[in-house]
Amino acid sequence: xxxLSVTGLSKRYGSVEAVRDVTFAVEPREIVGLLGPxxxxxxxxxxMVLGVLEPSVGSVVIEGADLATHRAQAxxxxxxxxxxxxLPGNLTVYQNLRVFGLIYAVRNLRARIEESLSEFDLxxxxxxxCGVLSSGEQTRVALAKAMLNRPHLLLLDEPTASLDPSMxxxxxxxxxxxxxxxxxxxxxxxxNMYEVEExxxxxxxxxxxxxxxxxxxxxxxGENGAKTLEELFIALARESLAPEPT
Ligand code: ATP
Numbered sequence: 001x002x003x004l005s006v007t008g009l010s011k012r013y014g015s016v017e018a019v020r021d022v023t024f025a026v027e028p029r030e031i032v033g034l035l036g037p038x039x040x041x042x043x044x045x046x047x048m049v050l051g052v053l054e055p056s057v058g059s060v061v062i063e064g065a066d067l068a069t070h071r072a073q074a075x076x077x078x079x080x081x082x083x084x085x086x087l088p089g090n091l092t093v094y095q096n097l098r099v100f101g102l103i104y105a106v107r108n109l110r111a112r113i114e115e116s117l118s119e120f121d122l123x124x125x126x127x128x129x130c131g132v133l134s135s136g137e138q139t140r141v142a143l144a145k146a147m148l149n150r151p152h153l154l155l156l157d158e159p160t161a162s163l164d165p166s167m168x169x170x171x172x173x174x175x176x177x178x179x180x181x182x183x184x185x186x187x188x189x190x191x192n193m194y195e196v197e198e199x200x201x202x203x204x205x206x207x208x209x210x211x212x213x214x215x216x217x218x219x220x221x222g223e224n225g226a227k228t229l230e231e232l233f234i235a236l237a238r239e240s241l242a243p244e245p246t
């Protein structure tokens with residue numbers, strides 16, 4: 001069973017059609033990249049999968065549970081991290097992980113927090129308030145929080161955007177291992193095509209709310225007459241910016 005099935009999903013904000021009839025699935029152990037230019041509809045899609053935004057049309061099913069009718073069940077095995085969603089700054093790293101661990105009813109929470117602090121190189125920040133951490137350190141706390149309950153569906157909105165190249169590489173490795181070993185599915189947005197080629201099994205290219213192209217990020221460029229994924233991204237983005245036929 002896919003960990004995530006999205007069918008015919010659309011979202012309209014007044015006259016703006018942010019997401020239009022999007023259908024895709026994420027399988028266990030699969031990392032799927034959601035790519036597209038600024039304003040393409042990636043965050044809106046992720047927010048509908050998270051249940052933060054209600055779709056105008058369409059369905060989101062997480063491990064067989066429909067988000068519209070079995071919300072608690074669907075979201076129990078889900079977690080996410082995003083650069084724009086920071087953790088409470090007046091709580092320490094430990095307190096933040098503890099609060100979220102209690103919310104997610106994580107078993108053996110004390111031990112799991114220690115494991116996460118070590119995994120994300122956060123031991124020395126245990127009693128530091130999140131608000132004073134650098135953006136890269138905050139990102140690591142957010143990722144530790146996102147994996148604390150070992151979610152079966154992990155949503156990551158530009159998870160490595162504020163990390164230095166060495167830390168970003170390490171985090172990519174951890175997320176890959178998380179998917180491989182835990183059987184979880186990951187939906188990942190990024191503007192870094194090098195990263196996407198390294199980590200994603202499959203990508204969905206979205207523009208103006210629609211999926212334009214889907215496939216293996218290592219094969220797609222050759223199949224579409226481009227040398228690299230970045231070149232393909234730029235060509236698709238330019239093409240999609242052209243005015244639509246009336
Ligand atoms: P980026 O790469 O810049 O983060 P994105 O692909 O995540 O972009 P979204 O944030 O999903 O894009 O936005 C999709 C479209 O919907 C944009 O045109 C945006 O301006 C519009 N939009 C998003 N939220 C709202 C809102 N609350 N009200 C009106 N329009 C919105």
